[in-house]
Amino acid sequence: MLNNLSLLVRHRALIASLTGRELKARYRGSVLGFVWSFVNPLLLLLIYTFVFTVVMPGTRPTELEPYAMFMFCGILPWSWFSSSLLEASNSLVAGGNLIRKVLFPAEVLPITIVLANLVHFCLGLPILAAFEVYYRTPLHLPDLLWLPAIMLVQLLFTTGLALFFSALTVLFRDVRDLLSNLMTLWFFATPIIYPLSLAPERVQPLLKLNPFTHLAVAYQDVLFTPAPFVVRPGLLVLAALSIATFLAGHFVFDRLRDALPEEV
Amino acid sequence: MSPAVEVRDVRKIYRRFSRRKQFATLKSALLSRTLIGDLRRDDALEALKGVSFDVSRGRSFGIIGRNGSGKSTLLKLIAGIGRPSAGTVRVDGRVSALIELGAGFHPEISGRENVFINGLMLGLSKREIQRRFEEIVRFAELEPFIDAPVKTYSSGMYVRLGFAVAIHVDPDVLLVDEVLAVGDEGFTHKCLDKFAEFRRRGRTVILVTHSLDLVERFCEEALWLDEGRVRAEGDPRRIVDEYRLDVARIENAQMAAAAAVAAGRAASIPARGRAPEASEAEAPGPPAAPPPPDVVSTAADPEEAGSAAAGSAEEQNGRPEAPADMFRAVEGRWGSREAEITEVRLLDARDQPSHVFESGGAMTVCLRVHAPAPLGDVVFGVGLFNAEGICCYGTNTGIEQAVRGVLHGEAEVRFVVDNLDLVAGAYRLDVAVHRANGVPYDYHRLLYSFRVTSRIADVGIFRPRHRWVISGIGSGESPS
Numbered sequence: 001m002l003n004n005l006s007l008l009v010r011h012r013a014l015i016a017s018l019t020g021r022e023l024k025a026r027y028r029g030s031v032l033g034f035v036w037s038f039v040n041p042l043l044l045l046l047i048y049t050f051v052f053t054v055v056m057p058g059t060r061p062t063e064l065e066p067y068a069m070f071m072f073c074g075i076l077p078w079s080w081f082s083s084s085l086l087e088a089s090n091s092l093v094a095g096g097n098l099i100r101k102v103l104f105p106a107e108v109l110p111i112t113i114v115l116a117n118l119v120h121f122c123l124g125l126p127i128l129a130a131f132e133v134y135y136r137t138p139l140h141l142p143d144l145l146w147l148p149a150i151m152l153v154q155l156l157f158t159t160g161l162a163l164f165f166s167a168l169t170v171l172f173r174d175v176r177d178l179l180s181n182l183m184t185l186w187f188f189a190t191p192i193i194y195p196l197s198l199a200p201e202r203v204q205p206l207l208k209l210n211p212f213t214h215l216a217v218a219y220q221d222v223l224f225t226p227a228p229f230v231v232r233p234g235l236l237v238l239a240a241l242s243i244a245t246f247l248a249g250h251f252v253f254d255r256l257r258d259a260l261p262e263e264v
Numbered sequence: 265m266s267p268a269v270e271v272r273d274v275r276k277i278y279r280r281f282s283r284r285k286q287f288a289t290l291k292s293a294l295l296s297r298t299l300i301g302d303l304r305r306d307d308a309l310e311a312l313k314g315v316s317f318d319v320s321r322g323r324s325f326g327i328i329g330r331n332g333s334g335k336s337t338l339l340k341l342i343a344g345i346g347r348p349s350a351g352t353v354r355v356d357g358r359v360s361a362l363i364e365l366g367a368g369f370h371p372e373i374s375g376r377e378n379v380f381i382n383g384l385m386l387g388l389s390k391r392e393i394q395r396r397f398e399e400i401v402r403f404a405e406l407e408p409f410i411d412a413p414v415k416t417y418s419s420g421m422y423v424r425l426g427f428a429v430a431i432h433v434d435p436d437v438l439l440v441d442e443v444l445a446v447g448d449e450g451f452t453h454k455c456l457d458k459f460a461e462f463r464r465r466g467r468t469v470i471l472v473t474h475s476l477d478l479v480e481r482f483c484e485e486a487l488w489l490d491e492g493r494v495r496a497e498g499d500p501r502r503i504v505d506e507y508r509l510d511v512a513r514i515e516n517a518q519m520a521a522a523a524a525v526a527a528g529r530a531a532s533i534p535a536r537g538r539a540p541e542a543s544e545a546e547a548p549g550p551p552a553a554p555p556p557p558d559v560v561s562t563a564a565d566p567e568e569a570g571s572a573a574a575g576s577a578e579e580q581n582g583r584p585e586a587p588a589d590m591f592r593a594v595e596g597r598w599g600s601r602e603a604e605i606t607e608v609r610l611l612d613a614r615d616q617p618s619h620v621f622e623s624g625g626a627m628t629v630c631l632r633v634h635a636p637a638p639l640g641d642v643v644f645g646v647g648l649f650n651a652e653g654i655c656c657y658g659t660n661t662g663i664e665q666a667v668r669g670v671l672h673g674e675a676e677v678r679f680v681v682d683n684l685d686l687v688a689g690a691y692r693l694d695v696a697v698h699r700a701n702g703v704p705y706d707y708h709r710l711l712y713s714f715r716v717t718s719r720i721a722d723v724g725i726f727r728p729r730h731r732w733v734i735s736g737i738g739s740g741e742s743p744s
Binding site: 011013014017018019020021024025028029097099100101102103104257261262 | 278289340343344345346347359361363364367370372377384385386389390483589675686
């Protein structure tokens with residue numbers, strides 16, 4: 001286990017290069033190129049803004065103005081999370097040639113995906129900042145120091161799941177389809193387009209079982225709410241859980257490793 | 265000194281889910297609630313059945329064997345791709361495997377970036393790649409294209425770049441799986457030079473190939489893998505010879521089986537009481553087989569032979585009559601059967617039945633002939649055709665004035681070739697007994713086949729005995 005983890009450290013140059021390749025190759029041939037990293041979350045935001053301000057104008061709570069800002073704080077990390085899992089689940093199958101023909105630590109592939117999406121997330125932050133300035137959102141600026149910590153928790157959590165799902169997809173191709181539906185459900189089960197406080201009392205404990213709820217709330221606390229950031233117990237639990245998820249994901253991946261070249 | 269590669273009792277079992285269909289989806293596996301039961305796979309394919317050998321440091325080691333003998337599996341295990349089901353593989357030092365070249369290339373990004381990423385995958389550090397970059401590009405002959413996306417490369421360029429990166433990993437043990445077949449002649453030579461350089465520097469090379477010449481020329485040791493087991497190991501010449509013999513033996517068995525089918529086919533063609541009237545009066549077209557040499561030259565046009573063969577199919581189909589054009593390469597049997605060829609055997613130098621003959625060696629065509637009533641007018645003929653249907657040689661006892669006499673009852677006719685001077689390839693045989701004017705008693709057209717093997721890859725229709733005498737460039741006589 002530790003041996004394999006040190007392998008990741010040893011391959012950091014490869015991981016970095018592959019992440020760079022992933023980013024470069026993604027928009028190669030498109031007119032807007034890298035701009036898509038900015039445009040994608042913006043378009044998504046536009047859709048939700050349209051729905052909540054034009055189609056259903058009465059539904060948003062007044063204390064959460066501007067509502068677009070509030071949603072953006074959740075959508076950005078969610079895009080990182082969901083794109084990572086969906087793409088990672090396909091990464092080993094797509095890179096099958098490598099796994100079968102080259103001696104190569106296969107976990108590098110899903111990890112690369114997660115990191116590439118992290119970069120997209122980071123590219124979204126300046127846009128968020130621009131909105132904050134435009135709307136003059138009252139922020140508690142020292143809170144921003146918490147941002148890297150929250151991102152680290154999400155990174156560990158996402159990577160663990162990515163490893164798990166990528167290896168599982170090799171054995172059961174239907175994981176991919178299952179996952180895409182699961183992610184839709186998961187999205188609506190997370191307080192992203194609605195605040196947690198708006199959910200009915202009896203549903204709230206259920207939502208709090210969802211690990212991503214705590215991440216979304218933490219991002220909203222840091223990037224949206226004017227009050228100073230307090231570490232909620234849920235986030236602490238999630239921090240521990242994310243480490244466990246990463247180790248478990250890696251463990252499962254490691255167990256399936258030998259089967260990969262044959263099954264892919 | 266410890267060996268560079270040590271393989272001990274290695275087994276590799278590929279399992280297949282026996283009820284794969286049922287359980288191809290997670291849903292069905294979950295629904296049937298026999299997930300664990302179904303996960304037990306019992307349809308196993310044992311690719312390697314206990315293989316042990318050592319490769320000493322600095323040796324070049326060849327692995328040969330038929331398709332499916334486990335060569336590539338073995339190589340992958342040595343490379344560390346997958347683990348053996350049982351046994352151990354120990355490799356001392358850095359391994360680089362040329363299994364599929366350019367496997368990790370991403371089509372959308374430039375050759376330059378791919379070199380870096382591929383190098384990193386193969387275990388180089390960034391600095392090492394930077395240092396070797398120029399050399400890699402020069403070796404791949406891709407200087408003008410290195411910044412173009414790899415998807416614009418030709419397949420040759422792609423493979424060259426893949427090879428160049430892999431070879432510049434500078435491994436202690438280099439594994440090569442049949443990759444020399446790609447690329448043009450010039451590049452292949454370059455690769456071989458590179459291997460030779462490797463060897464000089466004391467690195468170990470393990471080569472999996474079907475090119476036996478390469479093993480003989482390049483390797484110091486060879487291993488013959490047969491159905492997942494080591495069949496023989498040692499001096500490459502000896503191993504390659506044994507392997508060639510085995511291949512010949514199997515080919516022989518296959519051709520014998522084919523010959524049995526052909527004999528059955530010949531026997532199934534009904535005997536005819538009388539020859540067709542037309543052929544009674546005048547021999548159809550040119551004289552019956554074997555065609556005299558001067559006529560042969562016109563038939564030697566493969567195009568003509570091909571089109572003629574296509575055209576004659578319907579008229580020949582199922583009818584035991586002589587085809588209008590004797591030079592059409594169409595199988596069949598016809599004739600009046602006043603005399604009948606009852607058995608055709610091909611014998612080697614030791615009079616053993618065989619279907620594979622060494623070029624320059626002996627071959628005997630042995631016919632058993634039966635004539636119920638005495639026949640005075642009898643000529644025996646033989647014709648040899650190559651795979652393209654070109655007559656390489658045809659003769660008969662009439663032309664050569666070899667036999668006179670009366671055929672009655674059983675007789676044996678032997679066509680003895682002391683030196684079968686044909687180039688390597690598949691050949692087919694005409695045998696016939698007919699009248700001096702060419703009207704056939706029994707004509708077997710292309711019903712028998714044999715194979716000629718040769719260590720020399722010369723080409724042509726026949727192989728005149730020859731030697732080379734070269735003067736003016738030092739003294740040298742090169743027997744061929």
